[in-house]
Each structure stands twice: as C-alpha cells, then as structure tokens.
Amino acid sequence: xxxxxxxxxxxxxxxxxxxxxxxxxxxxxxxxxxxxxxxxxxxxxxxxxxxxxxxxxxxxxxxxxxxxxxxxxxxxxxxxxxxxxxxxxxx
Numbered sequence: 001x002x003x004x005x006x007x008x009x010x011x012x013x014x015x016x017x018x019x020x021x022x023x024x025x026x027x028x029x030x031x032x033x034x035x036x037x038x039x040x041x042x043x044x045x046x047x048x049x050x051x052x053x054x055x056x057x058x059x060x061x062x063x064x065x066x067x068x069x070x071x072x073x074x075x076x077x078x079x080x081x082x083x084x085x086x087x088x089x090x091x
Contacts, residue, residue, distance in 0.1 A: 006014075
C-alpha cells in the first residue's frame with residue numbers, strides 16, 4: 001500500500017476548498033434566514049387577511065339579518081295597504 005504525502009500545493013487546495021465550503025454554508029444560512037423572515041411575513045399577512053375576512057363575514061351576516069327584518073316590515077306594511085285598499089273598494 002502506497003502512502004501519499006501531502007505537499008504544500010495539496011494543502012493549499014484543501015484550504016481553498018474548505019474556505020469555499022464555509023462561504024457556501026454562510027450563503028445557505030443567509031438564504032434560510034431570508035426564507036424564514038419571508039415565511040413569517042407571509043403568515044402575518046395571511047392571519048391579517050383571515051381576520052379581515054372573518055369581520056367581513058360577520059358584517060355580511062348582520063346585513064343579511066337586517067335585510068330580512070326590513071323585508072319582513074315591508075311585507076307587513078304591504079299587507080296593511082292591501083287590506084286598506086280592499087276595505088275602500090268594499091265601501
């Protein structure tokens with residue numbers, strides 16, 4: 001079995017490779033941090049949008065309820081007007 005000895009050139013190449021790997025790891029960490037921040041911002045926007053949609057749904061339910069009550073009052077008044085018209089026609 002042959003033993004290979006490290007020469008200065010090989011050590012320089014190894015050091016250069018290690019430096020490049022460290023830089024790559026740093027870039028990946030920065031990218032992950034950026035993605036984490038972006039994800040948190042998107043989650044916050046989604047939560048705010050959901051909150052707005054919930055309020056909108058509540059307001060729509062209230063409007064529907066008010067519309068139903070208004071329709072009911074209108075129908076009562078319409079029936080009263082019809083009753084009065086029938087009464088006048090009978091006279």
